Amino acid sequence: MIPLMRRKEITASYLFLLPALVLLIVFYIVPTLYAFIISFTEYSVLKPPKWNGGVNYIRILTSSTFLQATLNTVVYSLYFIPGIILVSFIIATFLQEFGGRWSGPLLTAFYVPRMTSMVVASFIWLWMYQPDSGLLNSILKFFHLPPQQWIYSTTTVLPSVALVTIWKDFGYTTVLLVAGMQSIQTELYEAARIDGANRWQSFWRITVPLLKPVTLLVVVKTFIDSFRAFTQIFVMTKGGPANASSTIVHQIYVTGFNYLRLGEASAMSFVLLVLLMIAFIPYIRMLRAESDV
Amino acid sequence: MKTESRFFPIFRVLVVVFLILVAVAALVPFFWAVSSSLKSEEETFSRPFAWIPEAWAWENYIKIFERAPLARNMLNSMYYVCGQLILTLIIVPMAGYVLARKHFPGRDWIFVGILMLMVIPRQATVVHLFVLIKNFPLFGGNNILGQGGRGLVDTFTGLILPRAAEPMSIFIMRQFFWSMPKDLESAAKIDGANEWQTYRSIFLPLATAGMSVVIIFGFENAWNDFLWPLIVLYSKQKFTVQLGLLEFQSDTGALWAQLMAATVVVTVPMIALFLVFQRFFFKGISFEGVTK
Numbered sequence: 001m002i003p004l005m006r007r008k009e010i011t012a013s014y015l016f017l018l019p020a021l022v023l024l025i026v027f028y029i030v031p032t033l034y035a036f037i038i039s040f041t042e043y044s045v046l047k048p049p050k051w052n053g054g055v056n057y058i059r060i061l062t063s064s065t066f067l068q069a070t071l072n073t074v075v076y077s078l079y080f081i082p083g084i085i086l087v088s089f090i091i092a093t094f095l096q097e098f099g100g101r102w103s104g105p106l107l108t109a110f111y112v113p114r115m116t117s118m119v120v121a122s123f124i125w126l127w128m129y130q131p132d133s134g135l136l137n138s139i140l141k142f143f144h145l146p147p148q149q150w151i152y153s154t155t156t157v158l159p160s161v162a163l164v165t166i167w168k169d170f171g172y173t174t175v176l177l178v179a180g181m182q183s184i185q186t187e188l189y190e191a192a193r194i195d196g197a198n199r200w201q202s203f204w205r206i207t208v209p210l211l212k213p214v215t216l217l218v219v220v221k222t223f224i225d226s227f228r229a230f231t232q233i234f235v236m237t238k239g240g241p242a243n244a245s246s247t248i249v250h251q252i253y254v255t256g257f258n259y260l261r262l263g264e265a266s267a268m269s270f271v272l273l274v275l276l277m278i279a280f281i282p283y284i285r286m287l288r289a290e291s292d293v
Numbered sequence: 294m295k296t297e298s299r300f301f302p303i304f305r306v307l308v309v310v311f312l313i314l315v316a317v318a319a320l321v322p323f324f325w326a327v328s329s330s331l332k333s334e335e336e337t338f339s340r341p342f343a344w345i346p347e348a349w350a351w352e353n354y355i356k357i358f359e360r361a362p363l364a365r366n367m368l369n370s371m372y373y374v375c376g377q378l379i380l381t382l383i384i385v386p387m388a389g390y391v392l393a394r395k396h397f398p399g400r401d402w403i404f405v406g407i408l409m410l411m412v413i414p415r416q417a418t419v420v421h422l423f424v425l426i427k428n429f430p431l432f433g434g435n436n437i438l439g440q441g442g443r444g445l446v447d448t449f450t451g452l453i454l455p456r457a458a459e460p461m462s463i464f465i466m467r468q469f470f471w472s473m474p475k476d477l478e479s480a481a482k483i484d485g486a487n488e489w490q491t492y493r494s495i496f497l498p499l500a501t502a503g504m505s506v507v508i509i510f511g512f513e514n515a516w517n518d519f520l521w522p523l524i525v526l527y528s529k530q531k532f533t534v535q536l537g538l539l540e541f542q543s544d545t546g547a548l549w550a551q552l553m554a555a556t557v558v559v560t561v562p563m564i565a566l567f568l569v570f571q572r573f574f575f576k577g578i579s580f581e582g583v584t585k
Contacts, residue, residue, distance in 0.1 A: 012488035013395040017403070020388035020458045027422065027455035028410050035421035045427070091315065098308040108571060109316035112323070115563040117517035119535045120556045123542070124326045127549050133338045135325050142341075167319065172578065179579035228414040231519045235539075249416045256420040257524065265420045272417050280412050287408045287464075 039266035049263070056267035066268065068243050069251040070275075072158060076247060077226035079162035084222055085215075088170045092177035093207075097199065107178065111171035118168070122235035125164040126151070129236075151237050154244035161232050161245055169225070173218050180214030181207060213286065220283045227276055248272050330354070330553035337549045353554040357541070363555060365530060366537030373452055373522075373533055374515040380457035381511050386500060388458070389466025390492055394478065404467070410460040416520060423524050426451045447527045456515065462507045465580055469503030470496060506577035509570055516563060534559045 039056055041049035060066045091110065095103045113121070128135040129150040137147040150160045184207065192202040230249040233239060239246030239254070246254075248268060256265030324344065329337055330353055332346040357363055391397070392404050415422075427444040429435060429451070434442025445451030473496070481491040519535045526532055538559060541552040567574060 009395065009488060010397045013391040013397040013400075016387040016391040016395075016488075016492070019384045020463060021403070023384065023454070023458035024407070024410060024460065027425070027458075028413070028418070028460070031418045031421035031425050032413070034425060035418055038421065038424065045424075091312065094308050094312055098305045099312070100305075100309075102309050102312070106312050106316050107575075108568070110319055111567065111571075111574070112564060113319055115513070115567045116556075116560050117519065117535050117563075119517075119519050119538050120560050121322075123538065123552055123556050124322045127329065127547075127553065128322060128325060133342070133549075135321075135342070138342050167322070171319070175575055175578045179575070183579075224412065224414055228416040230416055234519075235542075252416075252420060253520070256423075262420055262424065269417050269420060273413065276412070276414070276417065280409070283412050284405070284408055287411070288405065 035266045035269055038263055039270055041263045043262040043266075044260040045262060046260070052263070056263045060264055060267050060271065065243060065246070066248075066251055069239075069246045069248050070271070072243075072245060073227060073229070073247045076158050076162055076229060076245075077223065079159045080165055080226045080229075081219065081222045083162060084166045084170050084173055085218060087166060088173040088177055088218070089215075091170070092174050092181060093203070095174070095178055096181045096207075097203070103178075107171075107175060110174055113168050114171045116168060118231035119235055121164055121168045122232045125167075126236045129160060151245070152241060154241055157237060157241065157245045161229070161236065164232055164236070165225070165229065169222075173222065176218055176221075177211070177214060180211050184210050213289075216282060217286060220279045220286070223279045224276065227272065248275075326553045326556055329550055330557050332550050334548050334550050350550060353550050354558070357551050357555045357558065360551065361537055361540040361555070362530070362532075363534070363537055363558065366532050366534045367559075369449075369531055370516055370533040370535075372449060373518075374512055376449060376453040377456050377515050378508055378511050380453065381459070381462060381507060382504060384458050385462045385507060386466050386497060386504060387492070388463050389468075389503075390470050390496055390500075392463070392467045393470035394473075394496070407460045407463055411464060419520060419524060422455055422521075426455070426525065446525060447531065448525075449531070451525050452522060456518075456521070459511070459514075462511065465506055465510075465577065466500065466503050468580055469500050469506075473499060502573075502576065505570070505573045506580065509566070509573050510577055512566065513563065 038049060040051060040053060042052045042055075043049035095106060099106060116124070129152075131137060131147060131149060131152060134150075136150065140147055149156055151157045188206050188210075189202055192206060197205065228249055229247050230253065233245055233247055233250050234253070237245045239250050249272070252265050252268045252272070255261050255268060328344050328346065331349050331351065333348065333350045336347055336350075392400060392407075423446075427446050428440065429444040430437050432442070432450075433444045433446065433448065435444050436442075445454070477495060477499075478491065481495050486494070517535065518533070522533045522536055526536065538552075538555055541547055541555050
């Protein structure tokens with residue numbers, strides 16, 4: 001027998017949780033399950049879904065457009081992830097080791113681009129990337145360097161889009177890394193100093209190893225970010241030139257809402273979820289460690 | 294050690310100068326946007342470009358409000374932001390509270406489930422969320438099976454409801470309640486307060502810092518949201534600011550000065566919010582990143 005007091009407490013707990021649970025189930029879990037069913041049907045909003053087995057999966061996995069988009073997503077992430085991690089790691093280290101009282105104002109300045117929406121960031125950079133009148137080619141010309149095609153050439157479009165995203169988000173990852181560095185106890189550095197270690201040694205022996213969890217978090221977050229890239233592509237390139245910048249999410253959008261082939265779009269969503277699984281396991285493990293469950 | 298102390302000050306100055314240069318570079322796109330927004334459309338194409346406009350074209354900032362319903366869009370965005378925040382602030386702290394402070398069967402499973410939902414990006418299930426919103430039973434002319442009407446498509450309810458309980462916000466609130474002292478409950482028990490009173494008068498007032506983090510991220514997410522409004526909203530009079538910006542671009546190109554003026558107008562509230570509440574932004578981020 002559970003005592004009455006305890007039973008009341010349990011009931012109350014469920015009631016407190018109920019509204020959030022209902023919303024999470026209806027708007028997160030149901031759509032995902034629904035997607036799984038739809039991905040096996042022929043469905044175009046106007047007509048009711050019709051079962052067609054795994055045809056959608058075969059269709060998308062043999063479609064050169066979708067495979068190109070998947071490849072683009074991977075290539076994009078190979079520009080974005082190392083780029084943003086390198087930039088923010090160097091800046092965070094410099095801030096922490098040498099910033100002193102400059103750290104605060106500098107961190108504020110680095111974070112400001114993050115406050116733009118992706119639409120705004122894309123428009124500003126679209127304007128800077130204009131081959132004839134944009135800022136970047138003007139700067140190149142000033143230094144007598146050859147002008148670039150930026151987002152208008154199949155070879156440079158992905159790094160150019162990645163650059164916009166790095167610009168927008170590096171302040172955020174820098175703040176994450178700085179927070180991680182600040183959480184390392186100062187006593188450790190004191191002890192190292194007494195033992196005769198210089199700054200360089202204590203950086204490699206203390207900061208780098210103890211920063212591993214935060215670095216892993218940044219890697220996972222940027223991984224997820226690069227696999228869900230959409231707005232910057234929708235606004236700047238529309239997937240072009242010649243599909244060279246179409247990503248998986250862009251294909252989901254085009255297939256689902258321009259061509260109204262929701263079955264195929266759902267199948268694409270599941271391919272995306274499977275790719276994201278790579279990041280799921282370390283991330284969940286990390287979050288669980290963080291919250292002591 | 295001696296060499297380090299001799300060279301360290303010089304090296305430090307070099308590093309700080311380098312960091313300042315990076316900060317300036319990070320802000321250059323804004324200077325460029327503001328500078329372009331104050332030029333005439335002809336001058337935006339003149340080369341070599343100048344940072345200071347030849348003739349200050351302040352009228353761009355009036356033209357954008359005449360050309361597109363930007364004011365209406367901003368109002369819609371405020372509506373989206375406020376509606377979502379009100380729901381979030383009622384629902385999310387309650388959930389975070391019981392997940393952190395109560396013991397009941399299934400609690401840990403529910404929590405791990407929420408952690409997993411945090412990892413699934415909204416973009417991955419956006420098509421299905423749309424189908425669900427369209428077939429939402431008993432709304433917008435739909436019958437109980439969700440057929441026959443438009444459901445919640447093109448409504449603010451359809452825009453707001455799916456975003457009211459973000460797994461991330463629940464996680465942040467849970468961490469806040471978790472970090473509070475262990476014996477807070479016993480004080481309430483002595484007073485004979487019931488569950489709701491304990492939550493409302495003891496825990497909630499202590500969680501204002503956590504709520505601020507949730508408010509600020511909610512504001513940022515809703516104001517900057519693009520894909521979901523793009524899919525849910527059809528009628529132009531319901532468009533949010535981010536959708537409204539698309540009006541300034543056409544297939545034949547854009548009027549860059551006006552487009553830049555519009556981006557400035559849309560971005561200034563967010564940057565102001567950040568500069569005023571910076572503390573909460575950084576606090577929220579450290580909550581995500583610093584493992585115990």
